[in-house]
Amino acid sequence: MSPLDRARKVGETMFAVDTASKDTMGMALLACEPGRAVMRMAVQALHLNGHQICHGGFIFTLADSTFAFACNSHNRNAVAAGCSIEFLRPAHAGDVLTCEGVEQTLSGRHGIYDMRVSNQRGEVVALFRGKSAVIAGTVFSEEEKPP
Numbered sequence: 001m002s003p004l005d006r007a008r009k010v011g012e013t014m015f016a017v018d019t020a021s022k023d024t025m026g027m028a029l030l031a032c033e034p035g036r037a038v039m040r041m042a043v044q045a046l047h048l049n050g051h052q053i054c055h056g057g058f059i060f061t062l063a064d065s066t067f068a069f070a071c072n073s074h075n076r077n078a079v080a081a082g083c084s085i086e087f088l089r090p091a092h093a094g095d096v097l098t099c100e101g102v103e104q105t106l107s108g109r110h111g112i113y114d115m116r117v118s119n120q121r122g123e124v125v126a127l128f129r130g131k132s133a134v135i136a137g138t139v140f141s142e143e144e145k146p147p
Helices: 003-016 019-024 056-072
Strands: 028-033 036-042 078-087 096-107 110-118 124-134
Touching: 003 028, 003 056, 019 028, 019 056, 028 056, 036 056, 056 078, 056 096, 056 110, 056 124, 096 124
Parallel strands: none
Antiparallel strands: 028 036, 036 096, 078 124, 096 110, 110 124
16 A cells, blocks of 8 residues: 555545544644645634634644644554644634644654644634654554455
8 A cells, every 4th residue: 555545545444433633623624744734614603702803722723733643654553742832823713723633753653744834815814733652553554354
């Protein structure tokens, strides 16, 4: 299986059961490639805080979900070991946020990934950096099955 096919299968497998991202938040997985993922979310009224802007926790969740797909794309179970976010501009109801996450380095059990959340005008809304840790297991089994 090629690295691209593996990453795509990871994305399909994880997203199919990702109730938080897919069903609760209304996110779409646009791409899952080796060390990279792209997700999108439309800001709805239910995402707004008391200032009538998108709650930072929802922007964080979009970035964190994208991070999860990027760091699991090699089919080695990985979880967040730490992360940080910088909010640069508000998002409003009707905005469409796209997050692209890219692996910066992967060494042993740890990886560093950068997420960029942008609105439909290409303006950067937030930057997120996550550190992953590989744990036991895989997203899907790659064992050869006898014919």
